[in-house]
Amino acid sequence: MYLTLLNGTGYVFDVDDYMELRMKYRIMGALVGTANSKGWSSSEAALPLELTKCETQLLIDEGLAILVSKTASLTKSPSLDILQNNQQELTSRLEAQADVLKAEKMRETERHVDKILSGKRNKLVKQGKADEAAALTSENVIQEVANNFEFDLQNALVELPCPHMTNHDGRLWTDPICDRNSLKYRVFRDLWGRGKFVTCGDAFGADFLIYPGDPLLYHASHIVIIQSTPAIRPLELIAKVRLSVTVNKSCVFAYEETDGNIIVYQTVAWCNPSK
Structure with a gap:
């Protein structure tokens, strides 16, 4: 599977790759494409799929x-x-x-031609043109619709808003997307390795x-x-746990043991003695 390097992370443009990542490998990402002409909406987003730096690095590791950069190809002026x-x-x-x-349009016209014909005849009669009515x-109505049909380019679907359509190549990107030794990446990879859906x-x-x-x-x-x-200030602890209670979720603190590279998870629950 190929990921396209954009904005410092990987993007997915193929729907089959997106479904494979989601269903088989539990990689969610975020759909960031525009699905309608009114603009971007989080509830109606479409491809491409933007992966986080951790997700991109995990898939590579x-x-x-494979992560590829198409910058050189897509920024080069195309030939005539x-x-x-x-x-x-x-x-x-x-x-x-x-x-x-x-x-x-013609199928819809034929389906409702009787109503359209009646409306046009009534209009002509009101204009004093009884003979024309x-x-x-x-057949006149259908032919008129066919002759007056115009395709508005605003309704067109264009696959790629750039001069390059399919003739472009990519260069293998080997530099790390994020620090593999960082605690955040190691926690993400560890949770994913435990079979979790992590976003x-x-x-x-x-x-x-x-x-x-x-x-x-x-x-x-x-x-x-x-x-x-491992240490956390009391007020910060209270704030984080209260937040998790408000959104009806459990709060997990992840940290590294001081005497090794072992990741420790500490779940904190809010207790109300009055209940």
Whole structure:
């Protein structure tokens, strides 16, 4: 599987790769594409899929994906032949979309031609054109719709808003995306290795969120907060645990033992003695 390097992390543009990452490898990422003409909406987002730095590095380290950079190819000015070929492909796609839209328009017209014909005849009669109204037929209505059809380019679907369509290549990227020795990456990899669904926890003031299953089907069960040391100030402890209670999740602190590289997880629960 190939990941495209953009903005310092990996992106996925293929829907089959996206489904494989989600269903087989429990890698969620975040859909950041625009799904409609009104603009981007988190509830209607589409491909590409943006992976976190930890997710990208994990896929590379596990041998599940290869990261490539297409910067050199996509920033190079295309030749005249490539521009002409891309323009021909674009024109062909637009013509195909226009044909489909026109065919659908004609089917709708034929389905409601009696109502349309009646409305046009009534309009002509009100204008004092009774003879024209009597002479108007269904075929005239259908032919008029066909002759007046125009394809608005605002309704067109363009695959890539750039001159490069399919003729581009990538260069293998071997530099690390994030520090493999950092505690955050090691915690992410450890939790993922335990079979957990792990996503970014920024929205909840945490480092990670843990889900019991696919986030489309389950709410997060734990928030994970990474500590550089086992010690934590009382007020900070209270604030984090209270936050987890508010969002109905368990609070997990992850830190490293001082005498080794062993990651320790400490779950803290809020206790109300009055209940």
